[in-house]
Amino acid sequence: MDTFKMVDIAYITFYNLNCTDNNYIECKIAYWLWRIVPIPLLVVGIFGNVFSVIVLSRPRMRKNSTSIYLLFLAASDMVSLLFGLLPDTVYSITGVRFVDRSKIYCRTRLWVIHSSVAFSVLLLTLLTLERLLLTKAPIRARRLFTPKTSLVVCMTTLFVIILSNSHIVYGFKHYLNKQEILEEFGKDLYPVLHFPCAYVNKTYRAFYTRTWGVIVLLVFNFIPATIILIGNVTIAADIILRKKRLNKTYPTLHISTVNLQQSCRSRTCSPVLNTEPISIQRIPPVCPQIDNQKGTNNPEGTPRTKYTKVKTVGQHNNEIKNQPLTRLKNQTPPAKASKVKARSPSRMLFTMTIFFMVTSFPYTCCVVLKSQIGELKERDISRWQLLTIVVLILGWCNNALNFFLYFVSGTLFKQEWKRLVKSGKIRFCRIFER
Structure with missing residues (x-):
């Protein structure tokens, strides 16, 4: 095999892999990763987000404005798994694309994926800004950030994101035959297009792959990530300073051998x-x-x-x-009590932020690098196929494992989960007592 043969990256498939034409270990690893990791991750993510919605919807949790953001975040992550992870896994294993089976699904799938992913990022940004204001101006912020206010902010943000991504609905078309695609795009672009769900014309293809890609990276990735990072650093610094002041105000009482x-x-x-x-x-x-x-x-x-x-x-x-x-x-003491009360949301926010950076930043870098690459050697193609599945798995972990982050870092969430399990056991036992 000629390892120096150059292939345009636009002609490369990163999902439904076929490693029979080469003997590269990277392609084989990517092939088996597609068949081993996504399915368990999908099951864990669906059940985890369903449990998160159930716990966060309980009356005790709905009194907290933070729970409103987390409730929308769990629902958004579940939508991302159903419209992103599930179809990609089925296509990679079986070669069947859901978008080719339905005209409506062809037009709405990418619209829903872009909206849900962007909504998740902005929810974490809003949560960071809320915690930052609660740290800097707690009295005014507590009057402002009520559960009702958080609900209005989440619904407004969701509406704006759906509206900004609505062009995708009109940018894709379900073609009746291959001849229509050939007439619209010509012989040069025909091999890189999927049939029957493809771009509506050349102009929109150029806009979606270039202009819109840059807008998504800036507005829904780099800018929110910068705000999240700076906000969390500021919150952490403020908590450390308050802790030092608290230790001076309320020194530890020491009674020896009592x-x-x-x-x-x-x-x-x-x-x-x-x-x-x-x-x-x-x-x-x-x-x-x-x-x-x-x-x-x-x-x-x-x-x-x-x-x-x-x-x-x-x-x-x-x-x-x-x-x-x-x-x-x-x-x-009163000051220490408020610190303990705020410890759980802040700790949860720090954990979610670190996990978000670790899982999302590699995928963003991968997308930027792909846009700068023209042609690749065959060995480099296998490496990019392996890199693609790895960064996709990391991104899906951000949507699938938030329940465990809530449970580990959120004291209030853990307590409410235990109450839910306990009440479930009591109801289950009463069924057999009858």
């Missing part, structure tokens, strides 16, 4: 101390009491917590009786 056991019943508290010499800097935790009586400071009689002094026993009475009252040991 074994304090409290038995709090109604309005009494009985601390038990070791008889060993100790050095106590603050008074031990006290028991909260509920005051339901109406008064000048509590006109509505609403329950409120007040703290009482602890009666100490033994030789340590003089050491701690004059110390100021402190909070309960397990009670989190």
Whole structure:
């Protein structure tokens, strides 16, 4: 075989591979990757996104504006898998293209894929901007970013994206026979076109492969990725600075060799101390009491917590009786409580951002490089076929594995999932009890 034979990249297929004409290991690896990886990834992605939609749709989760973005993201990822991964896998294994079987599907498939992928990227961008504003101006941002506001923003973004990609519906045509394609494009372009679903004319082919490709890379890839990266770096820096300030404001209470056991019943508290010499800097935790009586400071009689002094026993009475009252040991300071509450969304956002960069950036680079290549040697063709399936698998992982990212990095998501599983077990057991 002549390894120095040059072939135009436009004539190369990267999906339905045939490695019988060459003996390159890259082509064989790509051939088996198409048959092994996509199907399990599709199953995991469909079930994972369905579970994400179920969990994020629960009333407790819908109260959080972040859950609205994640809910739309799960639905968008599922659409990308059904319209992207599934048809490409079937075509690579069997050689059958779904777009050739239906006129409507021929016109709408790429429209749906472009819209869903762009929507997923912009959702992550909007989520980053929301967390950034919540970090910089938490009071104003919490008033602004409500679940209703997030829903309006998501629907508006989706409408704009669908409208901007609507030209694809009119840019493809389902031809009745090959002679129509030959008359429209001529002999030079005829081999690179698929029958019967192809471009509507030469002008749109040039626009879609060149101009629109550049617009997609800039508007839906590089610009959102830059915003996401800068936003997450800013959020991380702000969290680190707040943590340092918090440690200065609420230093860790250190009580050496103390074994304090409290038995709090109604309005009494009985601390038990070791008889060993100790050095106590603050008074031990006290028991909260509920005051339901109406008064000048509590006109509505609403329950409120007040703290009482602890009666100490033994030789340590003089050491701690004059110390100021402190909070309960397990009670989190207000500033720290808000930090803990915000930890889960921020950690989830960081995890999703890193995963998005790792899985999406290689595919973007691959598309840019392909547009700059004219002809390739046969050995380089096999390498590009292997590279194509690898970057496609990485991109599909971004759509298929978000459920596991939510579960690992999202504390609220994990808790709601456990509640869902627990309630499901109870309902399942009641069926057999009847």
